[in-house]
Amino acid sequence: MRHLLATALILVAAAPLAAQSAGQSQNQDLGERLPQDGAVQTTEDEGLSGSVSFEGNLEDLGIAIPAFATDRDAPTPANAAGTAALGTEIARVVYGDLRNNGLFKPTGPDALPRPAYAEIATPNYATWGNRGADMLVQGYVRAQGSGQIAVGCYLYDTKLNTQLARQGWLVTPGEWRRAAHKCADMVYSRLSGESPFFDSRIAYIAETGPKDKRVKRLAIMDSDGANHRFITSGKSTALTPRYSPDYKKLSYLSYVDGNPRIYVYDIGTGRQTLVTQSRNPTFAPRWSPDGRYILYSMAVAGNTDIYRVPATGGESVRLTSGPGIDIGGSYSPDGKQIVFESDRSGSQQCYVMNADGSNQHRISFGGGRCATPEWSPRGDQIAFTNASTFNVSVMSPNGQNVRVLTRGWQDEAPTWAPNGRIIQFFRSSRGRGGEASLWQVDLTGRNERRLSTIAGASDPAWGPILP
């Protein structure tokens, strides 16, 4: 009954939108609808106890991550070989998360014995201490009668023989990787003191074909590159996506009607609408942290300004005016300020204004062009593209303390990890190939690495921790 009611509500809500859209033309580049996300239910409270014995560099912290145990090897839709094999896969994902991000010194399940189910809550400390591990991450996976999967994750200090943290989750079989990411997040947070970031997704543009005839498709993937999906077919160029904070929508630029315009794609319904009903080109969509507003930039007679519109539609408010290209915009985490770029001074520079458009003032005076500013989710830094040298850099919100993080031939469009410790960006190669690829670097400028994507890739947009 609830399902029927929900369907009826969607039909009612969709009717006026259908009347607005120009027939089916706005949807003709969209692929199949995505399956609905299931909820991840936390079943065990985070048990925090004891202090961490390790006092050296976290990069030297040895962590053993053996295969997760299972109470009985049961069939599960999550793995054709059953829950025992799934336990190995979960440990591999946890291991991959930590290793690929240069965190700690992890050892994975393929190099370790599997503990018995009964050992998970009472580890054999001597075994792991003798293997040189400072920390032990072990867990269990159980097929539930409900069809769900229960995953437990435990972190132990093998020097002090104490449990440092534990958590458990119930997930649908299709979302077992989320439990693994949550386990990696628990370990990372407990040991580093930082906020989690693994259980999140990235929207980006997949690029294939030669430089002058490149196909650009909207795509999404988990933070580790898994669960890759295309949203658009590639018939029209798609650019600059942004996830809504609740992951229910994607705003992005599409040429589907021949003109560059921002659309808001509803992942649940598979429908999309224009961000504003206007014949003018629109660019650079950005969500407010609470998801209530979308910023977009619109060119009127060639002059681009920044506008704000309620995410549910309605009247747009123009935030900038005057000659010059004002474009982009990134909210401070408290939603009170917006950093944006403008060439009103003669070259691209970064400016900060209040969320209502008042008190616009330039913050970048470091030399070079300042472009694509993105406010850190922690609020303490702004990442930007130095559009003269094409390095990704960070600065304080007042424009001071500029630090260059990357040195590619052309790096641009930084996006923050949910915890504000890692930045992704895209790098273009010089010359006729002109390949684009996704990269990430941590805030110290270390651990730079290329992300594995199925094709060329640009415009990464890292969403927050999944709800």
Next chain:
Amino acid sequence: MTKSALFLSAAATLALAACAKKPPEQLPPAPQETATPEAVETGAATPGPGTQDHFETAVGAVNTIVYFDTDQYDIDSEDGSKLQAQARYFAQYPNVNFTIEGHADERGTREYNLALGERRANAAKNYLVSLGIPAARIRTVSYGKERPVALDSSEAAWAQNRRAATVVIN
């Protein structure tokens, strides 16, 4: 007033008159020799007015694209003479609508370049409007740095990509 401007005024008047009479959209009028001193080559194999080939043949392919300096969008005298050649054509064929595509080179950020391409396309459009071509006939679209014509990463290639190209809608 220069001689060419006089011609253009005459052409614009003709264009307006033609619009007022609302001729069929699909059948542009035959070339009128009084409208321009540049006789349009005609022949059995030559495409008719309203096609890109006809436009390029009539005004010269080099005159269909204007180029810009880095980050700039001003119309210099060379661009101006190209756009005057275009304006003569569009005055002669008042039923031919067209698009100006604005582009940028790869050495700029993606979103700024979209806005910059739009600004360049509008600069070219405004020049044509100042020469008497009705704004309603001109569509602009920016492709930013997404559609380069020169693929090298060199100053010469970037100069070719910073452009506003006039394209006739078929």
